Amino acid sequence: MPALRVLLPLLSLQLLTFAQQYIPAWFENLPSAPAGYTLAVGYSGKFNSNLRARNYALNTAFTIMAKQLNIRLLFELEELNDGRLRLLNPTFKQFYEETILNNVKADYGVIDSSITAEGYFILIAYPRLERLNLPDNRDKNWGPRPSWVSGQLPEEKGFVYGLGQVARYRSWVRAWHDADEHARFDIGKNLNIKAESTTTSQRDNRKTIESTVIKQSYDLLLKNVTVVARWFDPATATYYALARAPRQ
Amino acid sequence: MKKLIILALLIPLMLLVFNCGPEKPKAKMGDIPEWYLNPPQAEDAIYQAGDALKMSMALAKDAADARARDAIARTIEVKVSNMMKDFMQQSGMGQEAEALEFTSSVSKQVASTVLKGCKIVKREMKTEGSQFHGYSLAEYNLNTLVQETLNEARKQKALYNEAKANLSFEDLEKEIGKLKEVGKE
Numbered sequence: 001m002p003a004l005r006v007l008l009p010l011l012s013l014q015l016l017t018f019a020q021q022y023i024p025a026w027f028e029n030l031p032s033a034p035a036g037y038t039l040a041v042g043y044s045g046k047f048n049s050n051l052r053a054r055n056y057a058l059n060t061a062f063t064i065m066a067k068q069l070n071i072r073l074l075f076e077l078e079e080l081n082d083g084r085l086r087l088l089n090p091t092f093k094q095f096y097e098e099t100i101l102n103n104v105k106a107d108y109g110v111i112d113s114s115i116t117a118e119g120y121f122i123l124i125a126y127p128r129l130e131r132l133n134l135p136d137n138r139d140k141n142w143g144p145r146p147s148w149v150s151g152q153l154p155e156e157k158g159f160v161y162g163l164g165q166v167a168r169y170r171s172w173v174r175a176w177h178d179a180d181e182h183a184r185f186d187i188g189k190n191l192n193i194k195a196e197s198t199t200t201s202q203r204d205n206r207k208t209i210e211s212t213v214i215k216q217s218y219d220l221l222l223k224n225v226t227v228v229a230r231w232f233d234p235a236t237a238t239y240y241a242l243a244r245a246p247r248q
Numbered sequence: 249m250k251k252l253i254i255l256a257l258l259i260p261l262m263l264l265v266f267n268c269g270p271e272k273p274k275a276k277m278g279d280i281p282e283w284y285l286n287p288p289q290a291e292d293a294i295y296q297a298g299d300a301l302k303m304s305m306a307l308a309k310d311a312a313d314a315r316a317r318d319a320i321a322r323t324i325e326v327k328v329s330n331m332m333k334d335f336m337q338q339s340g341m342g343q344e345a346e347a348l349e350f351t352s353s354v355s356k357q358v359a360s361t362v363l364k365g366c367k368i369v370k371r372e373m374k375t376e377g378s379q380f381h382g383y384s385l386a387e388y389n390l391n392t393l394v395q396e397t398l399n400e401a402r403k404q405k406a407l408y409n410e411a412k413a414n415l416s417f418e419d420l421e422k423e424i425g426k427l428k429e430v431g432k433e
Contacts, residue, residue: 077314088302088311151384153373165373167305169379182306189313190367195321214318238305238373 021234024114024121025136028143030228037129038224039111039144040065042122046172053120054113061124062108064180064227066101067094069126072221073188082211092185112137118172142232149231149240153190156244162186165239172232175239180227185244188220191247281372284383294388296320301381305373308382313368316386320366324393365392379417 026041033039042061047053074093079086109128114121116139125132149156153161164182169175196215201208222245229242287295300313302308370385 077310079311079314081361088300088307090307090310151368153367153369163368163371165305165309178306182309189317190365192362192364193317195317195366195367197318197321214314216314216317236375 022116022118022139022141023232024112024116024123024139025050026112026123026134027121028230030226031134033125034129034132036127038068038126039132040068040126041123041227042124043173043176044120045171046119047181050115050120053115055244057113057120057122058110058124058206060177061122062101062104064094064105064125065108065126067096067184068226069100069104070221070223071096071184071225073185074217074219075185075188075193076217077215078213079216080211083209092181094181094184096105104199105245107180114139139229142234145233145241146229146231146240148229148242149233152188153242154244158247159244160187160190160247162188162190162243162245164243165238167236167238167241169237172239176230179230179239179241180243182220182226183241187222187225187243187245188218189216191218191245192220193218274338279374281370281383281385283370283385284372287385292390294320294323294325294390295385295391297383297385299383301376301379303379305380305382308373308380309371309384312371312384313386316368316384317363317366320386321363324363324388364396365389373380384395429433 027043029040030041040061040064041247042057042059042064044056044060047056072095074091074095075089078089081087104126109125109130111123111125111129111132112134113123123134148161148163149165151163153163154170162183163186164184166175166178166182169178194215194217197212199210199212201210205210225243225245227241228244231240231242232238233240274325283295283298284297287297289295294317296319298319300308300311300315302311322419366386366388368384369387370383372383374381374383
């Protein structure tokens with residue numbers, strides 16, 4: 001099958017064209033903000049008009065900023081397992097305030113922006129900040145695999161971290177959106193989660209059926225939940241996001 | 249042109265018939281993380297592993313994390329129960345039946361309430377065919393558990409004392425009632 005040997009790598013290369021190869025340094029690692037300010041990154045895919053791409057990216061940044069400042073997260077996971085089938089039902093709900101979103105829109109400052117072959121990226125500050133010396137504002141390839149990708153989250157006193165990871169997305173914008181959301185929800189799980197489980201066993205002369213119900217949930221109000229780092233693994237087309245929040 | 253179309257239609261058909269696409273990899277023992285088979289042990293922490301096989305990577309992660317945390321919650325009830333029994337034996341507290349009831353109540357409360365600071369310390373994601381197999385290792389600090397147990401024990405004791413005080417008050421009321429009845433006679 002020599003034809004297949006040529007076709008398969010070509011097909012996988014085609015899949016990777018939906019992924020992301022080149023990004024601004026502050027998209028990979030969010031720089032630290034001066035006291036009293038918050039930074040957020042917005043992104044959009046390729047548009048014919050750069051203005052529309054910028055507007056889309058800016059709106060994403062506004063939403064991310066509003067969620068960052070104050071968010072209520074409701075998570076519920078239920079798993080039913082009776083030995084024959086397993087049903088998993090996770091629920092993710094989030095609420096953020098429109099007044100905060102409007103405040104961000106009214107008083108933000110653009111720190112940097114970048115157009116790459118794949119999209120538009122924008123870094124904003126709230127409240128308005130005229131200038132910020134960025135440690136690195138180049139567009140670059142993804143750096144080496146960080147340790148937090150494999151679950152070893154950073155240990156920092158007074159902070160809690162969460163990891164989001166998604167794969168097999170056709171749109172990188174959608175993939176980053178979902179990875180960011182999962183990272184936010186992961187923080188709640190690491191902070192405070194209600195865990196309940198019930199196991200029942202039914203026995204008759206011929207068989208034993210064991211069924212388990214797992215329920216886990218939390219309802220938390222979090223402030224300053226920031227996606228501080230992202231990483232893309234081109235080998236597996238996996239998107240990773242790392243979120244951080246102060247322990248409250 | 250016709251030949252090309254026929255060829256284009258035949259290739260996928262041949263792939264289906266002869267099944268010469270990439271072979272579906274199956275989970276091998278070597279793929280399973282060592283920490284999943286033998287979770288670490290420590291004096292000051294509980295470790296439990298969980299795994300899940302799902303089509304979506306995010307779901308595989310969520311389910312594996314949930315199963316690891318669930319295993320922690322189930323271990324906690326046993327741990328707390330043992331901790332309370334040890335404490336009661338050492339301090340010589342309470343009568344047998346009362347102490348057992350108290351122990352069971354505290355351990356159930358701690359186990360079914362919240363896991364504070366229970367975190368996933370290791371995670372691996374493998375692909376099995378078109379599915380993702382997530383492995384997670386959860387860690388729960390025993391210092392947090394001891395603190396939670398102490399808080400719950402204090403709460404339960406306060407409830408118990410309050411119930412006892414209420415009971416005495418009710419008894420007193422009954423006695424007063426009886427006295428009133430006697431007075432009428």
